[in-house]
Amino acid sequence: MSDDILDEVLEDVAGNGEAPKKESNEEAQPVQDSQNQTTVKIANEEDEAVEYLPGCGVDIGTSNIVVARRTKDGTFVNRFHRNMLYPLDISEEAMDLLEKSSYLYVKVGKKYFVVGEDALTLVNAIGKGEVVRPMQDGILNPSLQESTELLFYIIKAVVGDPKVEGESLRFSVPADPVDSPINNKFHEMILQNFFERMGYDAKPVNEAMCITYDCNPIMKEDEEEVPLSGITCSCGGGMWNLALAYKGLSIVEFSCTKSGDYLDEQVATMTGFKKSKVIKVKEKKLDLGNVDMSDRIQAALSVYSDEMVERMVHHISQQFKDLNSELDGEVEIVVAGGTSMAPGFCDRLSKAIESSELPFNVYRVRHSDTPFYSVSQGACIRAQADYSKKSK
Amino acid sequence: MPHYIKRPEPGRFTREKVIEKVVEKEPKEEKSESLDINVLANAVAQAINLNLPQQTTHIIHSDGTLPDTFDDSKTMDRLADQMLVERGNNEANFGNLGNVEKTKKDQKDVDNTIDLLTKLND
Numbered sequence: 001m002s003d004d005i006l007d008e009v010l011e012d013v014a015g016n017g018e019a020p021k022k023e024s025n026e027e028a029q030p031v032q033d034s035q036n037q038t039t040v041k042i043a044n045e046e047d048e049a050v051e052y053l054p055g056c057g058v059d060i061g062t063s064n065i066v067v068a069r070r071t072k073d074g075t076f077v078n079r080f081h082r083n084m085l086y087p088l089d090i091s092e093e094a095m096d097l098l099e100k101s102s103y104l105y106v107k108v109g110k111k112y113f114v115v116g117e118d119a120l121t122l123v124n125a126i127g128k129g130e131v132v133r134p135m136q137d138g139i140l141n142p143s144l145q146e147s148t149e150l151l152f153y154i155i156k157a158v159v160g161d162p163k164v165e166g167e168s169l170r171f172s173v174p175a176d177p178v179d180s181p182i183n184n185k186f187h188e189m190i191l192q193n194f195f196e197r198m199g200y201d202a203k204p205v206n207e208a209m210c211i212t213y214d215c216n217p218i219m220k221e222d223e224e225e226v227p228l229s230g231i232t233c234s235c236g237g238g239m240w241n242l243a244l245a246y247k248g249l250s251i252v253e254f255s256c257t258k259s260g261d262y263l264d265e266q267v268a269t270m271t272g273f274k275k276s277k278v279i280k281v282k283e284k285k286l287d288l289g290n291v292d293m294s295d296r297i298q299a300a301l302s303v304y305s306d307e308m309v310e311r312m313v314h315h316i317s318q319q320f321k322d323l324n325s326e327l328d329g330e331v332e333i334v335v336a337g338g339t340s341m342a343p344g345f346c347d348r349l350s351k352a353i354e355s356s357e358l359p360f361n362v363y364r365v366r367h368s369d370t371p372f373y374s375v376s377q378g379a380c381i382r383a384q385a386d387y388s389k390k391s392k
Numbered sequence: 393m394p395h396y397i398k399r400p401e402p403g404r405f406t407r408e409k410v411i412e413k414v415v416e417k418e419p420k421e422e423k424s425e426s427l428d429i430n431v432l433a434n435a436v437a438q439a440i441n442l443n444l445p446q447q448t449t450h451i452i453h454s455d456g457t458l459p460d461t462f463d464d465s466k467t468m469d470r471l472a473d474q475m476l477v478e479r480g481n482n483e484a485n486f487g488n489l490g491n492v493e494k495t496k497k498d499q500k501d502v503d504n505t506i507d508l509l510t511k512l513n514d
Contacts (some may be wrong), residue, residue: 067490074499081490098485106484116489148475149482157489189472197476203514213505214497228508248508370495377495381502385509392510 050077054164055387056200057379058155058171059210060191062135062238062261063338065158068376070384078373081158084131085150086119088112106153108146115154123276131276137180137238137257139187152194162199168386169200170379172207174239175253178315182257203386207234208243209250210378211336215368219246221329229329231362233312234375235337235345237261240312244320244327254319258311260339267300288344306348308339313352320359327360334366336374 051072059066066080088094090110098105103118114122119131134141134151141147162169173188188204195202209232217230228248234241237260244252264282268275273296281297291302333353335346350365368374 065490070502074497074502076495076497078493078495079490080493104484104486104489106482108482115486152476153482153484154489157484157486160488186468186472189468190475193469193472194476213509216501216505228505248505248512373493373495377497381505382509385506385512388506389510 052077052163053384053387054167055380055384056159056163056167056169057210057376057381057383058159058169058195059207059375059379060135060155060171061236061338061375062133062137063236064372065155066373066376067159068373068380069163070377070380076370076373076377076380078376079158080372081154082116082120083133083135083154084117084119085113085115085134086122086129086131088114106150108149108153111146113146113150115150120276120279124280130274135238137177137182137261139174139182139184139238140190148190155194156198159195159198166199166201168383168390169195169202170205170210170383170386171195171202172210172375172379173204174207174241175243175255177239177255177257178319180257201386201390205379205382206241206243206250206253207236207255207375208232208241208253209245210234210375210382211334211368212243212245212248212250212378213381214370214374214378215334215336215366217245217332217334217366219327219329219331220363226329230332230334231316232334233336233340235259235308235335235339236375237338240308240337240339242312242316252319254315256311256315258308263301263304263308263339266304267297271296271300273297282342286342288342288348290344301342305342305345306352309345309349309352312349313356313358317356317358330361330363332364332366333362334368336368336371338372340367341371 052069053072055070057068059068061083063083064080065083066078068076068078070076088097088105088111090107090112094112097103098112098114103114103122104116105112105114105118107113113119123129123131132141132144134144134147134154136143140151144150159169171191173191174184176182176184192202192204211232211234212228212230215232216227217232219226219229226247229246231242231244233243239255239257240259241255242253243250264275264278267273267278271278278297278301281295282301285292285295286298286301288302288305291298293299293302333349335349340346346365346367353362353365370377
């Protein structure tokens with residue numbers, strides 16, 4: 001980064017930006033209430049005392065890390081952090097910038113990494129370089145040497161310590177993709193070891209199955225409604241994950257790496273705009289029900305969104321044909337995840353499904369009420385079931 | 393009777409010795425293309441209850457190898473553990489991260505799901 005640019009940024013940030021609110025957790029002790037339910041009282045700045053039920057869900061996505069806990073009154077408390085970094089070489093200018101701003105950073109080796117939303121703000125302000133991610137295609141980014149150390153710093157700061165000793169935790173993992181030889185076993189083992197070192201009783205859970213637990217899709221079979229049965233799809237940044245469940249059990253799981261990030265990259269390449277600019281337009285302006293075709297980025301995003309939806313339908317059809325799965329009932333498809341949040345995304349998927357020949361009947365495509373939090377909430381529900389099982 | 397040895401007159405009855413060229417023939421090996429020697433070897437081993445060594449099983453006259461059945465999960469585990477070692481002096485200017493958003497769901501539905509999941513295995 002040149003000195004001039006840094007000086008400009010320094011002027012911009014000096015005095016701006018508020019320090020992030022920090023929660024101060026007191027020592028928590030589990031107590032049994034009148035309904036024989038274990039709760040943990042946590043004091044923080046926002047609430048005087050929050051009573052959490054033991055069991056924590058973590059959605060470790062390529063774009064975001066989301067942690068969910070449930071309180072005694074049924075509220076989900078979701079803490080989210082954008083999984084993004086902006087690297088700065090150690091220099092006097094860089095140190096000056098970090099001292100005068102409120103940007104959050106980690107120093108690993110010979111580099112500073114500005115973390116989270118600040119990384120995107122900084123890269124857009126500087127207009128040079130690109131944000132990097134500790135994760136890529138749903139797993140640890142192999143091209144970033146410091147990825148594990150950075151990711152653990154971030155995860156630890158977002159998840160926090162266990163609320164009770166050996167608290168159950170479920171973290172989301174992707175299924176093996178159909179379009180890449182990636183094996184996620186090693187990624188899963190690293191995360192499990194990490195959470196166990198933090199003091200959690202941690203287990204992995206399939207990302208798409210988390211949506212099944214959170215959104216409860218219904219299959220209609222012989223005029224009966226079967227709960228926790230149907231197809232769920234998590235459209236994340238690095239991957240989209242899909243699962244077919246029957247009564248809470250996973251029957252088929254697979255994923256594909258051509259999701260949100262792929263969209264951004266393709267649009268950036270085809271239009272010549274920076275990826276960070278594409279992300280900004282996608283998140284702030286894009287409405288797939290009413291695309292502004294005069295905007296080149298929006299027009300390209302619309303084309304690639306169609307491609308993504310068509311690819312999803314193609315793979316659903318292909319996977320179920322290959323497996324000779326026979327579904328007698330009518331299926332509900334539930335969609336969640338950050339990439340599904342562009343208005344009109346589900347309508348496009350619905351239309352693509354209507355015009356295709358799937359080996360089963362679909363009676364509805366539903367968008368999760370809380371698309372950004374469904375994976376973490378589902379993982380939390382699964383973790384609370386684990387804790388409940390353990391306590392019996 | 394004297395024993396005469398008939399000798400051909402010079403120039404008559406001469407025969408050229410025919411020398412046949414020796415043609416080298418490769419021994420014929422009867423091989424069925426559909427026959428997989430690995431499968432056959434495994435089937436025989438199984439039939440006679442033979443415990444084949446698991447890591448380095450060579451099958452003579454075959455390009456095929458038996459799959460490596462060595463359990464590498466311990467190596468993976470050790471490697472995963474090594475990844476968690478902090479190298480060098482790292483520092484951060486934050487203790488905790490992230491923004492908080494609360495959502496509400498039907499508590500009865502969530503409790504029913506938890507009940508159902510409690511009955512399931514991993």
